[in-house]
Amino acid sequence: xxxxxxxxxxxxxxxxxxxxxxxxxxxxxxxxxxxxxxxxxxxxxxxxxxxxxxxxxxxxxxxxxxxxxxxxxxxxxxxxxxxxxxxxxxxxxxxxxxxxxxxxxxxxxxxxxxxxxxxxxxxxxxxxxxxxxxxxxxxxxxxxxxxxxxxxxxxxxxxxxxxxxxxxxxxxxxxxxxxxxxxxxxxxxxxxxxxxxxxxxxxxxxxxxxxxxxxxxxxxxxxxxxxxxxxxxxxxxxxxxxxxxxxxxxxxxxxxxxxxxxxxxxxxxxxxxxxxxxxxxxxxxxxxxxxxxxxxxxxxxxxxxxxxxxxxxxxxxxxxxxxxxxxxxxxxxxxxxxxxxxxxxxxxxxxxxxxxxxxxxxxxxxxxxxxxxxxxxxxxxxxxxxxxxxxxxxxxxxxxxxxxxxxxxxxxxxxxxxxxxxxxxxxxxxxxxxxxxxxxxxxxxxxxxxxxxxxxxxxxxxxxxxxxxxxxxxxxxxxxx
Amino acid sequence: xxxxxxxxxxxxxxxxxxxxxxxxxxxxxxxxxxxxxxxxxxxxxxxxxxxxxxxxxxxxxxxxxxxxxxxxxxxxxxxxxxxxxxxxxxxxxxxxxxxxxxxxxxxxxxxxxxxxxxxxxxxxxxxxxxxxxxxxxxxxxxxxxxxxxxxxxxxxxxxxxxxxxxxxxxxxxxxxxxxxxxxxxxxxxxxxxxxxxxxxxxxxxxxxxxxx
Numbered sequence: 001x002x003x004x005x006x007x008x009x010x011x012x013x014x015x016x017x018x019x020x021x022x023x024x025x026x027x028x029x030x031x032x033x034x035x036x037x038x039x040x041x042x043x044x045x046x047x048x049x050x051x052x053x054x055x056x057x058x059x060x061x062x063x064x065x066x067x068x069x070x071x072x073x074x075x076x077x078x079x080x081x082x083x084x085x086x087x088x089x090x091x092x093x094x095x096x097x098x099x100x101x102x103x104x105x106x107x108x109x110x111x112x113x114x115x116x117x118x119x120x121x122x123x124x125x126x127x128x129x130x131x132x133x134x135x136x137x138x139x140x141x142x143x144x145x146x147x148x149x150x151x152x153x154x155x156x157x158x159x160x161x162x163x164x165x166x167x168x169x170x171x172x173x174x175x176x177x178x179x180x181x182x183x184x185x186x187x188x189x190x191x192x193x194x195x196x197x198x199x200x201x202x203x204x205x206x207x208x209x210x211x212x213x214x215x216x217x218x219x220x221x222x223x224x225x226x227x228x229x230x231x232x233x234x235x236x237x238x239x240x241x242x243x244x245x246x247x248x249x250x251x252x253x254x255x256x257x258x259x260x261x262x263x264x265x266x267x268x269x270x271x272x273x274x275x276x277x278x279x280x281x282x283x284x285x286x287x288x289x290x291x292x293x294x295x296x297x298x299x300x301x302x303x304x305x306x307x308x309x310x311x312x313x314x315x316x317x318x319x320x321x322x323x324x325x326x327x328x329x330x331x332x333x334x335x336x337x338x339x340x341x342x343x344x345x346x347x348x349x350x351x352x353x354x355x356x357x358x359x360x361x362x363x364x365x366x367x368x369x370x371x372x373x374x375x376x377x378x379x380x381x382x383x384x385x386x387x388x389x390x391x392x393x394x395x396x397x398x399x400x401x402x403x404x405x406x407x408x409x410x411x412x413x414x415x416x417x418x419x420x421x422x423x424x425x426x427x428x429x430x431x432x433x434x435x436x437x438x439x440x441x442x443x444x445x446x447x448x449x450x451x452x453x454x455x456x457x458x459x460x461x462x463x464x465x466x467x468x469x470x471x472x473x474x475x476x477x478x479x480x481x
Numbered sequence: 482x483x484x485x486x487x488x489x490x491x492x493x494x495x496x497x498x499x500x501x502x503x504x505x506x507x508x509x510x511x512x513x514x515x516x517x518x519x520x521x522x523x524x525x526x527x528x529x530x531x532x533x534x535x536x537x538x539x540x541x542x543x544x545x546x547x548x549x550x551x552x553x554x555x556x557x558x559x560x561x562x563x564x565x566x567x568x569x570x571x572x573x574x575x576x577x578x579x580x581x582x583x584x585x586x587x588x589x590x591x592x593x594x595x596x597x598x599x600x601x602x603x604x605x606x607x608x609x610x611x612x613x614x615x616x617x618x619x620x621x622x623x624x625x626x627x628x629x630x631x632x633x634x635x636x637x638x639x640x641x642x643x644x645x646x647x648x649x650x651x652x653x654x655x656x657x658x659x660x661x662x663x664x665x666x667x668x669x670x671x672x673x674x675x676x677x678x679x680x681x682x683x684x685x686x687x688x689x690x691x692x693x
Contacts, residue, residue, distance in 0.1 A: 265567070272565035274539035276504060350567055357571045361534040361578055 028443070029450040036440050043436025050429030054422045061418035068411035069231055073223055075404055076234040080220040084213060091209045098202045105195055112188035119185050123178040238408040245402035252395045256291050259340070259388040262381060263287045266346035291392070294336050298393030301329040308400040337389040344385030348378045507541040507612030508532050508693065509603035511596070512558075512588075513621030514546050519590040524648055524686060525620045526585045530578060532618065535693040538563050538570040541610045544581060545599060547621060548591030549628050552598030558584045562610065594626040597633035604638065615642045616693065622650045623665050639678025645692065646682045 006020060007013040028035070222230040267290075268283040275282035303314040304325040317325065352374075444451060510532060512525045529544055536542055543560035545551070559580040563570040600617065607615040623646055627633055646669065655662035666682060673680040683692060 268538070269566050269568060272538075273567050273570075274505060274537070274565050353568060353571050357574050358534050360575060361530040363530070 025446055025450065029447050032443070032447060035443055039436050039439045039443065043432050043439065047429045047432040047436070050425050050432060054425035054429060057418050057422040057425060061415055061422060064411060064414050064418060068408060068415060069226070071407055071411060072231055072234045072238065073226055075238070075408070076223045076230065077220065080216055080223060084216050084220065087209055087213045087216065091206055091213070094202055094205055094209070098199070105199070109192060109195055112191050116185050116188050119181040123181040235408065235412065238405045239412070241401050242405035242409045245398040245405060248398035249395070249402055252392065252398070255388060255391060256295070258384070259291050259392070260284075260287050262347060262385050262388075263290060263340055263343045265350060266343040269346065269350065290336065290340070294333065294389040295392050295395055297329045297333050297336070298389075299396045299399070301326060301333065301393055302396035304329060308396045310396070310400050310403070333389055333393065337386045340385035340389060341382045342385075344381040345378060348374075348381055505539045505541070505612050506536065506614040506616065506693065507607040507610045508536065508543070508616045508618065509606055510542070510544045510618045511547050511551070511599040511603060511620065512544060513594060513596075513619075514548055514588050515591045515594040515626065517590075518622055518650065519588060521620070521648060521650070522585045522588050526581060527686065528618065528620060528647055528689070529581050531689050532693060533574050533577060536563060536574075538565055538567055541607075541612055542577065543603075543606055544584070545602060546584075546588070546591075547594055547596055547599045547619075549593040549595060550598060550631065551595040552601050554602070556599065556602065557606075560606070593628040594621070594624060595628075595631060595633065596621060596623065596625045597635070597637070598631070600637055600644075601635075604642065607642070617642055617644045618647055618692075619644065620647045622652060623669055624652060637672065637676040639673050639676035642673075642676075642678040644673045644678050644680050646680075647684075648686060649682055649684055 007016045010016045010019065219230070223234070264284050264287040267287045268281075271282050271286050273281070273283055277285055299308070299310065300314065302308045303311050304317075304322050306315060306322075309315055314322070314325065510525075510529055512522075512529075514522075532542065539562070541560070541562040543557055545557045548556065550556075559577055561573050561577055563573050596619065599619075603617045607617070625633070646666070649662075649666065651659075651662055655665075670680040683689065
């Protein structure tokens with residue numbers, strides 16, 4: 001309707017359109033400066049706001065990076081302290097064990113050495129007796145044969161043979177004794193060798209441990225100095241730990257689900273099968289609560305054993321109190337495991353009862369038949385019911401890792417999100433600025449005619465020398481504005 | 482202050498525990514014993530046992546006979562509400578099955594068929610049980626045949642009820658004119674749906690999966 005009215009301002013619609021266009025262009029031309037200012041102000045404000053937001057997000061990101069770095073370094077420092085502490089404890093154990101045995105070892109070594117010395121002294125070879133007959137024999141030989149020298153020589157020969165035989169016998173006997181003594185020294189030598197070998201092993205172990213401690217201490221120092229390399233290593237380790245812990249927790253959840261299946265049905269016998277809390281059966285909730293209590297007991301047990309450090313209060317307890325806590329939590333776990341084994345048995349009984357009833361209702365004679373090997377599944381269920389609570393105790397270890405690595409991983413994700421957001425805001429801010437320039441150009445597009453005329457008129461009124469400079473300066477000024 | 486907190490916690494806990502009635506099912510099974518339909522008793526037993534196997538602890542079931550005058554408690558052959566504990570509920574199922582078996586063996590044909598009276602009795606029973614789901618199963622040919630003096634032209638309130646007609650056999654007259662059979666079923670459907678109920682017909686007893 002309004003369009004048709006506008007077209008009737010003259011009898012000729014085409015002329016009306018031309019007049020309207022001229023009027024519109026004139027209006028746009030006269031409002032050009034104000035419109036440019038408005039576009040510039042709006043787009044500038046938007047760009048400024050987006051830039052500010054980007055700066056703010058970048059600042060938050062930097063803050064988060066610093067916080068994440070601090071968390072990582074603190075976690076890494078704590079972990080390294082634990083490792084070094086454990087290594088020192090091992091070295092201490094080794095040294096204590098060897099030093100405790102040192103007086104005994106020293107006594108045994110000294111005894112062995114004394115025995116060897118004594119045996120060695122006994123085993124000294126006795127020098128052979130000097131020959132006493134040789135000179136006498138030569139004198140007798142020079143005597144005249146008629147003076148019965150031959151008989152004397154024969155006697156001497158006889159005596160010498162006899163003495164030689166005795167000397168040889170004594171010599172052999174002495175040698176046998178010496179060999180016996182040397183043989184006695186063998187166990188002592190072996191003892192010394194064994195003892196020294198053990199000492200060598202202990203020393204090597206201590207050296208290995210000290211090398212490991214050196215390595216850990218180097219890492220610890222880089223962490224304390226807050227070096228980028230340490231942060232990078234800790235960050236990647238944290239992500240790896242996160243995924244491994246998540247995987248193990250998923251496996252543990254599957255175990256808990258099996259445990260739940262084992263006890264949910266018989267729980268209906270205890271708390272009723274038709275009561276509901278919200279949308280869930282009370283029996284199911286009771287079974288879940290039992291599993292949760294078992295996991296909690298497992299956490300306390302691990303904490304009391306100082307395997308995990310989720311609750312500083314438990315870690316700070318006195319050793320006596322901790323031992324009591326270990327005993328109490330273990331007894332509770334044992335009782336709950338026994339209860340679960342009983343419930344698993346009850347489950348099998350109920351299942352058989354239900355199968356028999358359904359078979360009766362279906363008039364199926366095969367359903368009520370008793371399987372002879374049924375005891376295997378019953379025993380397996382009972383075994384699982386007893387073992388699973390103890391297996392779930394070890395959930396505490398991946399849980400601790402998961403909780404600790406979660407902080408870092410969430411921080412890293414937050415950093416990535418903030419970084420992306422800052423980038424998007426910066427791009428949008430720049431886009432808004434360029435959009436302002438584009439909008440001004442688009443505004444000028446229908447005004448090409450008056451603008452051209454304006455430029456021509458300006459050229460005509462100004463001296464020729466200024467024309468070139470003005471023409472060059474105009475687009476630049478416009479762009480700057 | 483402390484006792485008040487304990488009291489509040491107890492109130493919340495008891496409030497959160499929903500009573501068993503809100504999730505249970507009530508089933509009322511009407512078995513037609515009139516005339517020639519009495520021969521279908523074995524099929525009726527099959528359906529009753531199937532219903533028994535589908536029911537859970539805290540559910541209610543009743544089996545009643547349709548005869549000349551069905552609006553009476555005397556017609557209820559067996560009724561029970563299953564215990565909360567599954568093992569006791571199993572025992573109750575077995576005992577119920579035994580009673581049903583006994584009834585099937587001793588059932589005698591009735592001269593008339595008062596379906597409306599049986600439905601009234603079913604509505605009364607299930608409303609009294611206040612079950613969350615109410616199912617009326619009618620094992621009949623759905624041909625009502627009232628004795629003289631019985632007034633059954635009364636509106637039935639089936640709000641919240643599922644009415645399932647099972648094994649609706651065709652009569653000899655239906656074979657001559659099938660429109661009679663269709664009209665009979667349509668009449669009952671209109672009557673049930675007018676009363677706010679949901680009507681269904683299951684003739685194939687091998688496909689009772691959708692039932693309960």
